[in-house]
Amino acid sequence: MKVEQIAIFLENKSGRMAEITATLAQNGINIRAMSLADTADFGILRLIVNDTDKARKVLKDSGFTVGTTQVLVAEVSDKPGGLAHVLQIIKEGNLNIEYMYAFTQKSGGTGLIIFRFDELDRAIELLAKEHIRLLSGDEVYAI
Template sequence: MRVEQIAVFLENKSGRLAEITARLAEENINIRALSVADTADFGILRLIVDNVEKAKKTLKSNGFTVGITNVIAVEVADKTGGLAGVLKTIEAEKLNVEYMYAFVNKTGENAVLIFRFDDMDKAIESLQRTGYTILSGEQICAL
């Protein structure tokens, strides 16, 4: 299972992130997870939202450069070593993590790790084979 993620390219200047979140809020789009990476000149905002198409349309109509990518959401126990176990599985398959971010769900029992791998299909197969739960976008939005 793959999750659609929005990637927004933005200038690295004051107020741009606030503008994006305000536009999404005005359209009642709920952000479930996010990550921001920046350089001196620009940033990449990665978002998992409850309505990908509406978010994409909203942001594009407000002048933002938006792309859609697929990521994998892996549920792990929220305890020491959760991430290490996933990465051990990935290392055994000689897969590369392009990027990742994480969040803890409301219960505090589990964490959700969001990954982009160099071989997404192989990653899904190996993680499921070793007993990890891969979440859908709908499941993330329901947390």
């Protein structure tokens, strides 16, 4: 149920995002989901791609600092209250979300929320118990 996400350190300089996406494009890597966290001085780009190992390698070879983290991808119904329901479960379970971001699928009427928890295993257990569907890595990479 754990999904691999890569994170890339970015200085606030123009053109860095373009360099990353160009590197990925040249190597035939497709981005599944992304989010950019930024501060005044630097940013962290988080990506889920179709080939984590390859992406990591080509970015490192291009001189970027790349880390890998495990996240959870939860399916929520694409209607008002869908996300609120999941967050209520997390709150009641006393789980702390480090960060989260969302994307929607092309079809199927569900939204996908990516969560980063410190207590990953407990989160899996809790969400499964409440019948929240978590996507496997292979499912996400193949979207």
